[in-house]
Amino acid sequence: MRDRVNDEPVTNVHSPPIPVVDVQPGSAPVGAPLLDASVVETLRQLGLLGRLYPAFITALPDQIARLSAAVAADDRPGMRMLAHTLRGSSAQLGATALSEAFGVIEDALVRDGCSWSADPELSAELSALVRATTAAMAREAAATPDR
Amino acid sequence: MRVLVADDDPFSAAVMEALIRSAGLECLLASDGHEAWQLLQTADAPRIVFLDWMMPEIDGIELCRRIRVRATHEYTYVAILSSRNKQRDITLGFQSGADDFITKPYQTEEVLARLRVAERLIRSTGASVNLRRAIAEARESSGGDVIVRAEHRVGRIIFDRGRVAWAHISDEPGSLAAILAGEGSITREEVRAVLEECSATGENFADVLVAWGLITRELLRTVLTRWIQTKIARIAAFPAPVVIFSPESRVASSGVLLDPEEVIAPDLLHSAVTPDNGPLMVPGGATAHALSDDLARRIPQSLQQAIQIEGALSAAIFDLRDGLCLGARGEAVDLDLVWSKLRLAAMSDIWDDLEDIMISTRQHIYVLRPYTKAPPRSIFLAIDRATTKLGMVRRALAECVIA
Numbered sequence: 001m002r003d004r005v006n007d008e009p010v011t012n013v014h015s016p017p018i019p020v021v022d023v024q025p026g027s028a029p030v031g032a033p034l035l036d037a038s039v040v041e042t043l044r045q046l047g048l049l050g051r052l053y054p055a056f057i058t059a060l061p062d063q064i065a066r067l068s069a070a071v072a073a074d075d076r077p078g079m080r081m082l083a084h085t086l087r088g089s090s091a092q093l094g095a096t097a098l099s100e101a102f103g104v105i106e107d108a109l110v111r112d113g114c115s116w117s118a119d120p121e122l123s124a125e126l127s128a129l130v131r132a133t134t135a136a137m138a139r140e141a142a143a144t145p146d147r
Numbered sequence: 148m149r150v151l152v153a154d155d156d157p158f159s160a161a162v163m164e165a166l167i168r169s170a171g172l173e174c175l176l177a178s179d180g181h182e183a184w185q186l187l188q189t190a191d192a193p194r195i196v197f198l199d200w201m202m203p204e205i206d207g208i209e210l211c212r213r214i215r216v217r218a219t220h221e222y223t224y225v226a227i228l229s230s231r232n233k234q235r236d237i238t239l240g241f242q243s244g245a246d247d248f249i250t251k252p253y254q255t256e257e258v259l260a261r262l263r264v265a266e267r268l269i270r271s272t273g274a275s276v277n278l279r280r281a282i283a284e285a286r287e288s289s290g291g292d293v294i295v296r297a298e299h300r301v302g303r304i305i306f307d308r309g310r311v312a313w314a315h316i317s318d319e320p321g322s323l324a325a326i327l328a329g330e331g332s333i334t335r336e337e338v339r340a341v342l343e344e345c346s347a348t349g350e351n352f353a354d355v356l357v358a359w360g361l362i363t364r365e366l367l368r369t370v371l372t373r374w375i376q377t378k379i380a381r382i383a384a385f386p387a388p389v390v391i392f393s394p395e396s397r398v399a400s401s402g403v404l405l406d407p408e409e410v411i412a413p414d415l416l417h418s419a420v421t422p423d424n425g426p427l428m429v430p431g432g433a434t435a436h437a438l439s440d441d442l443a444r445r446i447p448q449s450l451q452q453a454i455q456i457e458g459a460l461s462a463a464i465f466d467l468r469d470g471l472c473l474g475a476r477g478e479a480v481d482l483d484l485v486w487s488k489l490r491l492a493a494m495s496d497i498w499d500d501l502e503d504i505m506i507s508t509r510q511h512i513y514v515l516r517p518y519t520k521a522p523p524r525s526i527f528l529a530i531d532r533a534t535t536k537l538g539m540v541r542r543a544l545a546e547c548v549i550a
Contacts, residue, residue: 039252042255043162046162046165046169047165048161048162051161052158052162055157055158056158081155081201084201084230085155085156085201087230088156088230088251088252089156089157089158089159091230091251091252092156092158092159092162092251092253093158
């Protein structure tokens with residue numbers, strides 16, 4: 001049986017450099033909310049918000065680091081699986097913009113013939129998005145009493 | 148009932164687990180396809196399975212295919228979980244043998260409604276009409292065994308004067324002495340001594356236990372209820388069973404008789420939807436949604452109108468969100484049949500394009516039609532094939548609905 005999502009406290013969140021693929025100009029998510037209010041409320045009602053948000057914030061840097069390593073090793077299945085998981089878990093936690101950003105990466109990986117590059121500008125955008133999202137999650141988690 | 152969630156994403160799995168538990172069901176988690184497959188090999192494997200499409204080791208689609216080729220296992224309800232939501236993905240999911248396809252991120256109400264559909268289906272696939280008939284006969288008898296056989300396995304539900312005395316499965320351990328010894332409060336030596344006393348005096352095992360102060364009658368009853376409940380649920384889940392009721396008189400060894408309602412699932416205790424002029428609950432843990440005063444008035448009128456259609460045998464209206472039967476008229480309707488049709492109707496994307504669904508058998512035609520679209524309710528009509536003009540029925544039924 002799997003381990004449950006842990007309850008480690010959130011301290012400083014450092015986002016490692018985010019790998020990017022060649023994506024079409026303008027394909028990065030625009031205008032999606034950092035956190036979907038209805039999902040936040042659902043998680044709160046289920047008593048999960050105070051547990052899952054800190055756990056996600058803690059796990060995210062490692063996940064991104066693994067994605068970077070997969071990119072460095074040109075491990076296509078690994079990249080796709082990680083991007084897919086990040087996309088799904090972000091969406092499930094209401095991090096809509098972040099989910100869409102990982103979705104862009106996953107979709108690019110699915111496309112035949114995609115090539116890899118380190119686009120500093122887009123990488124910076126995603127890093128900023130990760131920071132903004134995790135900060136918003138930390139605020140929501142802090143505002144949710146333990147259950 | 149236990150539900151398996153196989154998902155390598157711990158966050159999605161945690162949300163699904165919370166939803167399942169909120170529905171009162173037990174949840175097992177597996178973090179990859181291999182672990183899920185191992186859990187599905189166990190004797191008491193969950194019969195409702197939610198599989199993430201993309202997982203390490205074995206993906207959800209492949210796992211679903213493997214589940215479907217197992218001929219010797221009880222039917223397993225499989226829902227594919229995925230953030231893929233394109234039509235071809237959904238089609239591929241169903242082609243792999245899935246019963247359902249749930250897209251991420253999960254919508255709470257949708258998942259809960261689909262869980263209820265899964266629960267009903269599993270209950271109805273195990274709860275054959277014959278089993279329910281046999282139980283009904285046993286309840287009316289002075290005593291005897293409901294015998295359920297699936298290949299080499301034989302389950303027995305032992306009745307005594309309309310109440311349940313015991314349940315047993317041939318290839319599983321199950322003596323009362325072993326159960327009580329397993330409880331920890333009574334040693335095997337004590338059980339052995341009690342058995343010797345019973346053998347010498349002819350007294351009832353339970354009576355001696357209680358008389359010797361080894362267990363209270365209340366605790367004994369609690370232990371037995373739990374045990375028998377579990378056994379009967381497992382017997383009811385036998386795949387494609389042969390079922391008979393064998394009347395015979397015997398003395399129950401435990402000395403404790405339980406009301407059938409305490410140990411048998413409600414759907415096994417109701418042979419059919421009974422004709423009724425008032426609101427009617429469908430067994431299976433359905434939760435009522437409030438009806439507006441207007442709708443509460445309209446439903447009996449609609450049913451009355453429907454049952455007067457030429458050739459109509461039965462009419463019923465169901466809430467598709469939770470399977471609640473809001474009312475019925477006419478002859479009794481087989482719940483298994485209605486549920487199977489409802490499940491089809493519950494696929495909203497089908498309803499979007501169809502006016503009604505008809506299923507014909509040699510003698511009957513069953514027509515399902517949306518009664519209200521939001522929230523989704525459906526009217527079900529059983530008609531006599533020999534005496535009915537189908538076009539007329541469809542037109543007449545269309546006049547009964549609100550949607």
